[in-house]
Amino acid sequence: MIRVQKNRFSMFGVKRVLLFAVLIQCAFFTNAGSRDQAKRIHDRIAGVQASDAVIDSMAAAIDGENPGAAAFTAMDNAAFYNVTLKNMVTPWTNEEQTAFAPLNDYTATVIGIVRDDLDFRLILSGDLLYIGSSGPGIPAYNNSNNEHYAALEAQNVSLKDNLVGSSPQSSITGLPAEATAGVLTSRAAAQAFFKDGTNRAMFRFTLLNHLCTDLEGVRDTSRPADRIRQDVSRSPGGNSSIFLNSCIGCHTGMDPMAQSFAYYQYEYDEENDTDGVFGRLAYNREGDVDPETGSRVQAKYHINSNSFKYGYITPNDRWDNYWREGQNQSLGWDEGLPGGGSGAKSMGQELAHSDAFSQCQVRKVFRTVCLREPLSAQDNTQLGLMTTAFKTSNYKLKQVFADSAVYCMGE
Numbered sequence: 001m002i003r004v005q006k007n008r009f010s011m012f013g014v015k016r017v018l019l020f021a022v023l024i025q026c027a028f029f030t031n032a033g034s035r036d037q038a039k040r041i042h043d044r045i046a047g048v049q050a051s052d053a054v055i056d057s058m059a060a061a062i063d064g065e066n067p068g069a070a071a072f073t074a075m076d077n078a079a080f081y082n083v084t085l086k087n088m089v090t091p092w093t094n095e096e097q098t099a100f101a102p103l104n105d106y107t108a109t110v111i112g113i114v115r116d117d118l119d120f121r122l123i124l125s126g127d128l129l130y131i132g133s134s135g136p137g138i139p140a141y142n143n144s145n146n147e148h149y150a151a152l153e154a155q156n157v158s159l160k161d162n163l164v165g166s167s168p169q170s171s172i173t174g175l176p177a178e179a180t181a182g183v184l185t186s187r188a189a190a191q192a193f194f195k196d197g198t199n200r201a202m203f204r205f206t207l208l209n210h211l212c213t214d215l216e217g218v219r220d221t222s223r224p225a226d227r228i229r230q231d232v233s234r235s236p237g238g239n240s241s242i243f244l245n246s247c248i249g250c251h252t253g254m255d256p257m258a259q260s261f262a263y264y265q266y267e268y269d270e271e272n273d274t275d276g277v278f279g280r281l282a283y284n285r286e287g288d289v290d291p292e293t294g295s296r297v298q299a300k301y302h303i304n305s306n307s308f309k310y311g312y313i314t315p316n317d318r319w320d321n322y323w324r325e326g327q328n329q330s331l332g333w334d335e336g337l338p339g340g341g342s343g344a345k346s347m348g349q350e351l352a353h354s355d356a357f358s359q360c361q362v363r364k365v366f367r368t369v370c371l372r373e374p375l376s377a378q379d380n381t382q383l384g385l386m387t388t389a390f391k392t393s394n395y396k397l398k399q400v401f402a403d404s405a406v407y408c409m410g411e
């Protein structure tokens with residue numbers, strides 16, 4: 001018997017050594033269950049194998065009834081930032097919602113906010129922008145290209161150790177401080193959602209990515225239509241009932257919110273650079289006059305005015321949340337906020353202070369860590385508990401990662 005085993009193992013010498021190491025550790029330090037749990041937590045959070053020493057300390061924390069500490073240990077691994085967070089955030093930064101896109105100022109800023117345990121709601125309103133520390137072969141941040149971030153990624157720079165958020169977005173990009181709105185005014189978001197169109201895409205994708213609902217889910221035909229722009233026909237195909245039963249459902253709520261972006265545009269060379277790779281975020285400051293509108297409002301807000309000439313003519317960046325009444329009260333708006341204002345910053349805050357925003361972040365982290373959708377009643381209860389813990393932690397996203405990892409670490 002012994003001979004046979006020896007022969008078998010000698011074919012896999014490395015495995016034998018590993019097996020011995022595991023057996024010894026199981027016998028003397030921790031039980032097998034907690035080591036498996038530690039490995040799973042590490043794998044789900046960092047996506048890479050941990051050293052034995054790290055697994056030992058995590059397993060000890062699990063045995064000591066503190067599995068959350070084990071999860072935080074896993075978050076010390078640089079791969080949590082460079083791989084897990086990067087893959088989770090990247091789809092939010094493009095219309096295709098693909099993770100296969102380069103690092104950019106939107107992803108880097110979200111990653112930095114997580115690393116520094118900032119109030120996660122600031123992603124939609126803060127005067128914040130994370131850049132990489134300077135180094136050989138790393139070009140400086142540039143308003144007109146993504147090369148700074150592409151170089152950080154190409155050199156596999158540790159985002160955990162090299163992201164810098166100490167300079168406000170306004171000082172890096174030159175945007176007026178009051179015009180900054182976290183990632184909404186990042187270059188990457190501008191290229192994806194302010195390029196062409198009518199700036200409604202920025203609103204739609206923010207809703208999709210950060211409140212976890214598309215406009216279909218918030219359609220409400222009962223709201224006043226007074227802020228729907230001229231470009232939306234009131235009788236599409238000659239039929240006004242389509243307007244009243246369909247178009248209104250989205251545009252009554254969306255148009256007065258997307259008005260907050262009235263002074264923004266993505267400027268690029270439409271002939272030689274159709275993707276806008278070298279474009280930049282433009283913003284009409286106080287005193288600027290767009291020749292098409294005669295005001296700070298971008299021309300795209302007044303296009304196709306013949307579709308319905310009695311429609312709303314956008315005069316400024318005043319926004320109002322018509323969904324504070326009606327069925328979309330269920331998104332859980334913050335009673336402490338006025339529900340209206342001027343510009344993207346206060347509109348971003350309105351969205352980020354909703355219950356739907358917190359629930360959405362928790363849901364996304366759950367999916368990332370548990371590798372599945374929350375489905376059961378037990379899962380839903382857990383989402384509720386994690387949302388409360390997220391709020392209590394002062395909106396630290398790492399807390400949600402820890403809670404998700406513990407919930408899904410297995411028996």
Ligand code: HEC
Nearest residue numbers: 197198200201204215216231232233236242246247249250
């Ligand atoms: C499910 C929600 C929804 C409904 C219903 C809806 N829209 Fe829209 N509409 C949008 C969104 C979102 C955009 C912004 C699209 C973008 O730029 O990505 C938009 C953009 C537009 C635009 C600007 C041009 C463009 O294509 O970007 C027009 C015009 C328009 N809609 C008209 C209508 C009309 C007319 C109806 C009714 C037949 C209608 N919409 C129904 C959500 C909706």
